[in-house]
Amino acid sequence: MDSFSTLIRTASHEQHVAAETSTFMSGLLGGRLGVAAYARYTEQLWFVYEALERGTGLLVADPVAGPFIRPELLRLAALERDLAHLRGSGWRATLSALPATREYADRVRACAERWPGGYVAHHYTRYLGDLSGGQIIRDRAEKTWGFARKGDGVRFYVFEGVSNPAAFKRSYRELLDAIHVDDLEKQRIVSECKRAFALNTAVFRALGEEFPLTA
Numbered sequence: 001m002d003s004f005s006t007l008i009r010t011a012s013h014e015q016h017v018a019a020e021t022s023t024f025m026s027g028l029l030g031g032r033l034g035v036a037a038y039a040r041y042t043e044q045l046w047f048v049y050e051a052l053e054r055g056t057g058l059l060v061a062d063p064v065a066g067p068f069i070r071p072e073l074l075r076l077a078a079l080e081r082d083l084a085h086l087r088g089s090g091w092r093a094t095l096s097a098l099p100a101t102r103e104y105a106d107r108v109r110a111c112a113e114r115w116p117g118g119y120v121a122h123h124y125t126r127y128l129g130d131l132s133g134g135q136i137i138r139d140r141a142e143k144t145w146g147f148a149r150k151g152d153g154v155r156f157y158v159f160e161g162v163s164n165p166a167a168f169k170r171s172y173r174e175l176l177d178a179i180h181v182d183d184l185e186k187q188r189i190v191s192e193c194k195r196a197f198a199l200n201t202a203v204f205r206a207l208g209e210e211f212p213l214t215a
Contacts, residue, residue, distance in 0.1 A: 004186055005173035008124065011190045015197030022201060024208035029136065035145045037211040039086040043202055044101040045156065046083060049075050051105040052126060055112035063180050065116035065123070068172075072161025073127045085152035100206040104199040111192070119183050120176075121192035125200070128172060131165050209212060 002010070008114045028041065053076045059065040083091040097105065111118035138150070138157035145155035162168045181189070 003177045004023040004179060007178040008190055008193055010195055014191045015194050022204035022208065023213065024204045027213045029140050031144045032213055033211055038065045038141060038208045041207055042082055043087060043095060044098060046079050047101050048108060049079055051108040052122060059116065059119065062116045067175050068120055068123050072159065075156055078155040081155050082153055093132040098203065099204040101195045104203055107199060117181055117189045118192045121189045122196050125193055128169060131159060131169060151187065157175065
């Protein structure tokens, strides 16, 4: 029988591919969108991570979600530094969430407040994605818009507390395999992972409408 971490990875594979190959993300990675599109995307991430990280203090002691709360993963401070670089010191005054982003952040916040297993699903889809595909975004952003390597503008993608990402991802998957929930709850968590990818893809779709690719 497959491990829980394998089950999650395979069950959400289709949604994962859909998110990665969205028109917006393809345009961003292909250098066909300007830095304004990258800045707007970074802005949307702030709302999602604000929802993901504001409630961590309450979840640390939770038997299900607690083991996943790792300070070396937290991204909000890095995001805020990137936004100050991209938008200027007054970035908070112009911050605005797309409706799709609002829906995504609201779902993450609801799970953080009421459903630890669901929170783990969102935690997994975000942070393991940042440690993997996020590194491709950082590399392209540095080359396309001239950000300093691992510097302001791309700090969100730099995990200074994770010296060995491959080993970290292995240990994270071990945490998933040891999660203290029954089989029915595992199925619910897998379903929430799929929902997380769908919510993420909806944000990409909305960004794609705001920044259409010119032929």
